[in-house]
Amino acid sequence: MRLGILGVLVALLAIFTAPAAQAEDGYDLWLRYRPLDTAAAASYREAIGPVVAGGASPTLKAAADELRRGLGGMLGAPSASSPPVVLGTAADPRIAALRLPLKAAGPEGYLIRTVTLDGRPATVIASDSEAGVLYGAFHFLRLVQTRQPVARLAVASAPKVKVRVLNHWDNLDRTVERGYAGQSIWDWHKLPDWKDGRYVDYARANASLGINGTVLNNVNSKADSLTAPYIAKAAALADVFRPYRIKVYLSARFSAPIEIGGLKTADPLDPAVRAFWKAKADEIYRAVPDFGGFLVKANSEGQPGPQDYGRSHADGANMLAEALAPHGGIVMWRAFVYSNEQPEDRIKQAYNEFVPLDGKFAANVIVQVKNGPLDFQPREPFHPLFGATPRTPLMLEVQITKEYLGFATHLAYLGPMWEETLQADTWRRGKGSTVAKVVEGELFGHELTGMAGVANIGTDRNWSGSHFDQANWYAFGRMAWDPQASARTVAEEWARMTFSNEQAFLEPAVGMMMGSREAVVNYMTPLGLTHLMATGHHYGPGPWVDDLERADWTPFYYHRADARAVGFDRTRTGSDAISQYAPRAAAALLADERDLLWFRRLPWNHRTASGRTLWDELVVRYSLGVDQVAAMRRTWASLAPYVDDERHAEVAAFLAIQQNEAQWWRDACIAYFQSRSQRPLPAGYAPPAHALEDYKALSFPYAPGHH
């Protein structure tokens, strides 16, 4: 009889677990909280008792709810006899009585400690701020998710960067520029009346990483987003995000005073324009008291800006800063500017524009600089502005969405790319003057610091368009919290939480992730080649394109291949872009073959480090990239025992697409460059599958992300 009841209940369990298994569709991201195996759960239940919240504020409630949800999911109901998890700030007398060094942990930092409370052991998650408590709660969950010991904890963590924001290139019609994960998750049309439940999960995911801000709309912005109806919509989102300590920011269109203000000018020195922005800032803060500020793309790729009126970027930024300052808001002013009208090498222009403005920006302005001087290519040398503006805080902008690295279907973990930039040495204050130290504010002593990631988030069920692209969102958040974080450590952490804690899974999976971006570099743009993609949508190769309205939008501008040589001479004999770096940094860059053709124009018979000619080496690298993807497919196939069928099949299908497209990139680029070099392929390397003209004839008018 007892077995009978058991049997029925087990059968019922089987029914109820079916939907739970179905839910392995990626929606839960790295916050899956699936039940641990019995032994592990029992062990953790001895160390982790009930959650005790130290207050009823929305943020403390969010932290406690998340702990209960996560621990309940992983461990089941807690035992009242196990050490409680107590969370709170110093406002809670229980926490205060512990006399923990909360101030020292920093304004958003936290401590997690095993302590004695009321004569019994307890785990305390404490912070000077409610935000810190929230972050600490996610940290504690992460310990269980990644199977770390929790019995004797003495954790302290604090963000090294102040502004950790996503940049959504989301348009008001729900298209997403360079988005490969469906529509914008912002349902502007139904806001503010309908707040989709997904907004809360978005906030949870970001808070779990310490992301504390989000720019809702595209940097190529519409003035409409600053009108009253859209301010109300943004305010509704801000209300949802507030408990999770995520501030809302808006991209501001510089010409808004004309478009929605009824003015004839947007001249930043015009008093009426200044009054417009002041009133607009006041209006926004009435609706969103903790509004973060403006992100601005000005005088760049056709966007309006202060230069339309003969004013400088500093004039423009400072005007907005003045409007925001009384409310505590900031201006993030993008340095991504270049002009076709001047003959200067495109990649030199941002430096030339901004270095002379150093020291001229208001205190609440931070200049947002891409990782490299071109535009989010698979590999670029670090941006020469880093380290070159001692009196101007710079924030790093990276692109999480993979505009240039294979959209959603290519598996490319970007942690190593960002690590490469962050660990690059600018040498501006001697050895060790890394980009990370610039970003952290340490190199020049700036208080205002930041990192921005162009989001890869959309309405796709798995948020990011592919399961592995979730890792890039994750890595951005973790590296914005700590720019010194190891890309490998972050990858393993993510893989544990997202897929499996089994070592037999982790070693191959993390290895595959760590090598994946270099594979893309190889099959797309090896040896310092860059910007070879097709025009507009950027889907697939287009190295032959040489006749667009702007020369610096063509691939040919960047590689200049002819019968004799290939590459862009940026040494003293060429554009001398190399001189924008400190001498020791320049020397290191010139010595690095990974940037070879970025800085130098070389004959096809140039001898590379491998001993092969440049031409042969190019073919070898392109081919290696394809082989690397093939190896990734084999690795993933071998991991089937550790991954649910649904996610495994999708990743496998995407890897198959990636292999096809890697081959296409390799073949099309070799066919094209061979048409220039007129050289034979090295022995053992297959010729392209099709003729060059066939690759040129391909057309993809409906490729995604091109809006």
Add this chain to the structure above:
Amino acid sequence: MRLGILGVLVALLAIFTAPAAQAEDGYDLWLRYRPLDTAAAASYREAIGPVVAGGASPTLKAAADELRRGLGGMLGAPSASSPPVVLGTAADPRIAALRLPLKAAGPEGYLIRTVTLDGRPATVIASDSEAGVLYGAFHFLRLVQTRQPVARLAVASAPKVKVRVLNHWDNLDRTVERGYAGQSIWDWHKLPDWKDGRYVDYARANASLGINGTVLNNVNSKADSLTAPYIAKAAALADVFRPYRIKVYLSARFSAPIEIGGLKTADPLDPAVRAFWKAKADEIYRAVPDFGGFLVKANSEGQPGPQDYGRSHADGANMLAEALAPHGGIVMWRAFVYSNEQPEDRIKQAYNEFVPLDGKFAANVIVQVKNGPLDFQPREPFHPLFGATPRTPLMLEVQITKEYLGFATHLAYLGPMWEETLQADTWRRGKGSTVAKVVEGELFGHELTGMAGVANIGTDRNWSGSHFDQANWYAFGRMAWDPQASARTVAEEWARMTFSNEQAFLEPAVGMMMGSREAVVNYMTPLGLTHLMATGHHYGPGPWVDDLERADWTPFYYHRADARAVGFDRTRTGSDAISQYAPRAAAALLADERDLLWFRRLPWNHRTASGRTLWDELVVRYSLGVDQVAAMRRTWASLAPYVDDERHAEVAAFLAIQQNEAQWWRDACIAYFQSRSQRPLPAGYAPPAHALEDYKALSFPYAPGHH
């Protein structure tokens, strides 16, 4: 101890049911299969034993899998001692031995009978075709889902219409024209390599209703969809749909021979053009052996067509029909044509164009006619073509997506609207010559019959943009199967499967649904007013618009309100559109006050049936519409005990939006018409909340669905 185990298991159950509850997000549509309460489940388990499939074909497997999934979900594991559910065709000897009248049930029909098999009771689901078995399986599940008895069954059902298709107005860039439920579910960019699991669920949902075809792309089509890469993508979808007996169709762009065929003309009498289409059809059938055929919008709203070459619609349709005929494909040729270049009343033009062509179409052509002569307005009289082409089969096109009935947020169940059209009497062969009989082919003895529904499906988690809009997809399928179906019966069936079988829920919920469309008519376009919506996106009211590039796109064209009168005279003294109907039908339409201003231009002081003046009646009706929505909100609020929190909250939020927008429609229309009539509001009726100019100033550049 036993209780201890029980307790633990119950706790585990609680944990596992949490994700299951979370899954009440609408994704499962009416195929929810949630566990029945214990008593009901036990009772059904006595009558329903294991599922026994009569064959291993993909369709029989799909039917058996669905039964196991559905019965397993609702009832748990079956008892081996209960009567089995045996399904199959006459090809199965067990079925054949029963000598059931399967041929008589029709090619897609089925029987569900309680029989004696091997000396034991059994339920048999049998059909002459595998498709019929599949439909029967869903019918049997529906019996359990709606809590009908299943012990002594003698069910026979067969579709009364042959071609039951969805029309997706989905573009290749994944925008959806008049779509309010996210992006197109067709991920063209990743097809054919990646087949989203959602495609299977789409097929299941359609098969459950007997829908047997889908037109993948927008009638405003691109020739690209007929190129080799897109044929391969469509073939991948066809492969997924085939087990569910859903044929793929494509919208064909008439000028494709020029755009992708390298020809200088698309003249349907040109031999090269004919050869192009023949080769194209052959190419498609090589990839999709059961391809359904083409849907064509020609010489309509700027689309190319045979009239560009001085040829008729019949010439164009027959050319395509000739190319498809050897493969068994059909042409669905839309009658939605009108031209600004002729002064004729727009709503008369389709009739004038197509009646003279009666008898000139090839045997595999069917003309697709909208329910009314204008364009899917909240109410229109039935289209006069129905009954007017004895020698030409007509299929009915209805719009499931609510372009003109409040997008996704307004609750408007369309069953009553379609029932109104289907039950309308054309009087073409005497009394009872209903539109339904034309559509069923019965009136004139046509074999080729069809119904098309413009889909409201997108990537939104709940498929249709709102939970209640799922009912319109459902009702379309059920009414395409049986055009005589009662809208109320269908609504109740859907409400049972989607929400609850409790009578206390069903009566108010179904009542609310049944009245909902009339509420929309009242607050948008009462008394035969029509086409009053804003331009382009059609979001909100715009009765004042009178200056578009085409007069017949303006609201003013339709209402012609001035100080004296309002309405469009379509009697003999006006455009005489009424004469396109049979005399008895015309008399009925003229006598129906619901179509008053559709057919007649009347002075504001015209006395209506209520005894009120036309002006007063208009205000009363507009106000009533708002009151009706307020009542729907109250009803829904009272149903909270029967609905999960998540869906209840979303419906409630949408009803709040609907009430606001109903008020906006009422106020803006009254403000505008009052500016014409110059009459006071009847006593007790509130003036509009804002001035007319305020309503006119509203602008919605990013409203959805306008592509």
